[in-house]
Amino acid sequence: MIIDAHAHLLPKDYPSDAPACFPHMEPIDGSTDRLLVFDKMRFPAKEVFFEAERRIEAQDASGVDAEVVSPMPPLLRYDLPKADGLALARHVNDFAAELSAHAPDRIIGLGMVPMQDPDAATAELAAIKESGLAGVEIASNVLGSSIGDEKFLPFFQEVEKLGLSVFVHAMPAPMDRLPMSAMGTYVVGIEGMFAAASLILGGTAAACPDLRISFSHAAGGLAMMLPRANYFWGGSWNEEPKNLDRAVMPDDGPSPLEMARRFYYDSMVFDARTIRYLVDLLGADRLLVGSDFPAMLREEPAAKTLRSMDLPEAEWEDISWKNALRWLGREAVA
Secondary structure (H helix, E strand, O other): OOEEEEEEEOOOOOOOOOOOOOOEEEEOOOOOOEEEEEOOEEEEEOHHHOOHHHHHHHHHHHOOOEEEEEEOHHHOOOOOOHHHHHHHHHHHHHHHHHHHHHOOOOEEEEEOOOOOOHHHHHHHHHHHHHOOOOEEEEEOEEOOEEOOOHHHHHHHHHHHHHOOEEEEEOOOOOOOOOOHHHOOOHHHHHHHHHHHHHHHHOOHHHHOOOOEEEEHHHHOOHHHHHHHHHHHHHOOOOOOOOOOOOOOOOOOOOOHHHHHOOOEEEOOOOOHHHHHHHHHHHOHHHEEEOOOEOOOOOOOOOOHHHHOOOOOHHHHHHHHHHHHHHHOOOOOOO
């Protein structure tokens, strides 16, 4: 069984009387696909983004049993005014709930909230839960602010209280240190790391021990930084017992690695060697299958690299589907 925990949706249409800042879909001559127009963006959206029947067909063709579908990241426009951001989120959430209702066991929807206004985002969570959505997708930063900033703590506390799940998708933040060509590659790695690290360092992970949160693309470079963070915390190499004489910033709380092992990470890292490192460092019980489908093509069959790694059966079952159900707060049964 395989659950793809990182897939995306796009609404088929937007209200004709929507604010001018809303996206819209244009027909494409001779095709059932549509063109997403959002400011300067022009994105040809395959029919599978918005038609439930096509999604099920695509799952069957790739050997996927279910998908967790979240809004295409460009929809997470935190620069919109609060009222417009809330209206867009509600439209996307209504569509996500409708798409999921077509086949609840095969299409598990996540919604979105206007994180540019933390109070409005928090207040909207009850409606997310009431609609039957499993949780929310948020960007790795909000207009340049890390999600571990204390102003977002009430949001995460409400997520935890309602038993919802969070998917953090790496998104560029304002920066001029790398060229635009790096936005989809190196910046994703940097942003994923910043987002996860900010939750650890800012106290959110400690304050919300039951928060079920997953990071796209294994939180970028986080895993490479964690051993160094552990050394600064406790002065030890290789997770050996603390040696406070060597610790740079001693801390009596849980280690950075312990905190990071509370999170989930999709294993779409494009290389079996990286997956093996993640399994060794974070544990097979922390990893999920992810594809970015249909924005990116899946491996064929799905999780081909994971399948090729000769993982022990228990580890394969954890990564391929059980961890996804745990992240979603659903009982993992055979």
